[in-house]
Amino acid sequence: MQVPFIDLSDTHEDLWPQIEVAFKEVFHRGAFINGPATAQLEEEFRRYLGVKHVVGVNSGTDALLLAIKSCGIGQGDEVITSPFTFIATVDTIIRAGARPVFVDIERHTFNLNTDQLEAVTTPNTKAILPVHMFGRVAEMDKLTAYAHQRRVLIIEDVAQACGATFAGKRAGTFGNAGCFSFYPTKTLGGSGDGGAIATDNDEIADRCRRFRDHGKSSANPILHDMIGFNTRLDSLHAALLRLKLPDLDESNQDRVANGLLYNQLLANAPVVCPVIPEDGSHVVNYYTILCDSRDQLQAHLQDQGIGTSVYYPVPHHLQPSHLYLGYRAGNFPVAEEICQQALSLPCYPGMTKRAIETVAGAVCAFYGVG
Template sequence: MTLIASKTETLETPPLLDEPPVPFLDLKAQYSGIREEILRSLQEVADSGTYILGPRVAAFEEAFAENLGAKHCVGVNSGTSALHLALITAGVEAGDEVITVPMTFVATSWAISYVGARPVFVDVDPVTYTMDASQVEAKITPKTKAILPVHLYGQPADLRPLLEIGCKHGIPVIEDAAQAHNATYGDHGAGSLGHCGCFSFYPGKNLGAYGEAGAIVTNDEKVADRLRALRDHAQGRRYYHNEVGFNYRMDAFQGAILGVKLKSLKAWTEARRRLAARYIEHLGGLPLGLPGEAVGRRSAWHLFVVLHPRRDALRRELETRGIQTGLHYPVPVHLQDAYRSLGHRIGDFPVSERVARECLSLPLFPEMTERQQERVIEAVHDAMRNLEVA
């Protein structure tokens, strides 16, 4: 069975607009604003002859940790690798269980599988779409070795009860903060409260590299030291390997790029928050599920995701009006073929399944112009009227 409706809906098609389409994301616009500094940094790396790790990566690690209020940052080659190494340092091994959510990008569960453990799912909260902390304790068994909440779409999960549960049972909490750069939980940066916080710098992220990159943050010096070794073939010193390691190193070009872009992250995040607030203001009267922020949490607004029961029809309506959209994510992990062996069925996690079935990501990026957002808002209103009469 599929979560996506297959019924064909015939709707009135509006005339095409003369204006260019509103992109879902515009990385070229962002690049144009920092082009000269990026090129200078890349040239310096090229001239240095140090292309893997090195001073540019170290400088970024220090700056990113400071930005989050964490003690240590370890740069790696992807957010997936960050999750993998974090689980290893938490002591998760083959045959163990890790409690996580099915409403996420599948890499969250990939990392659990990489260490030979089993993902154990709990449903998400219907407002924030993040881990429902009230369901966690019932899923704990003697095999449970980690709790892995996801700060989905930039919205921080409710960490306080999760950390309390983890402390009570001696289970580390690892934050999947791949979409939560500059999100906050109380006075703390998302990713800085658990055993480790794992970040992705995939190009489309709020802080994106020009290729693949990721990082793990931690406040534990011993954990940081082990992470640095594990990412570099587990070398305590060159050619001496204390355990099985990995080639998960961040390259110097990505470190240089991220170091430049980090300077603008605060301003870019504030721009995202203004755009999200404007969407909420102008779309609030429509029969759409709108995202929100829980008290004491500030989203990084990586994505602005609305819910509608006729999501696919709404998406087609917007496309005909020149509005590009995204789907994040249309099939929850427990219903993916790769995890069929877990034995889950449709109905096991109803909130996650509804979000997956109805979610639609509207354009939102820091360089978005007022006119571009006006067009999206107008198009959504027009599309909803058309859906009502169809």
């Protein structure tokens, strides 16, 4: 049995009649940009998250960039983040003019190690940017307590954890801003690039809205009172996301069930399975194991027709574009080791039990366990 890493082909079949209606409405109105569908999605997502504002933008990357800039972070400022994340987390800090400062990650959650914050906090530290890796929410109680005590901001990268909760509160609503991605493979995936910023802060929201639309003044739209970008969330994407949002919790539960089944089937394999608490704090956007001989295992699975992915092979302090920051190999040993050992297996809503058994069976066969 062939098992692709991600199969998006069937995802929208059931929704197709509603998609047709929603897309036709956008076409009939001709409101492809700045139309009602985007405003409606923002309102519905705002209510889902329980925040004051949601601002739709055209990617998770731009959500981060606009949030960072709207928090007033720029030249001379430092932002503490993880060296083990998608590159956009780090590059948006740099594009805003600030300096990323890394702390190592925890092996069992892949999230930044809160015990290391103190050692790197300086008078220039303006914010902490935790990433909820693979769908697992970072320790937001410790992070918010520390940020409050040191008077620094928190900007959450929720690209991989849309819908997750921590102590009953949605990820992306703990900090000053939460940055979401609607990239098609994310838990709330659209039909192209898309993203959103969630915040309770009126000024941050207003700045994000102005930044996304060429710096247009909120008081007088013929005036531009700042240098902005063109990064709006298109109506067709918003129309699809509106149809998928009501099913988000259920599809996340499906991801969790698939992850737990993997954990059960891989119990005898010499791999480290992710801890998946059943309290909503992990939505298993990517089911990622730690294993020895990772590249050989990946090749073995590929030979069996099973797709996998390596997130992420190189930690950011060692990426050529970040070497100017002055870090060296050995600075973040946990992240460096995980980059050699992490392998993400197929895990998506609607995946059959047989497909999961096939993948787990192939992993066990590679290591010679039953």
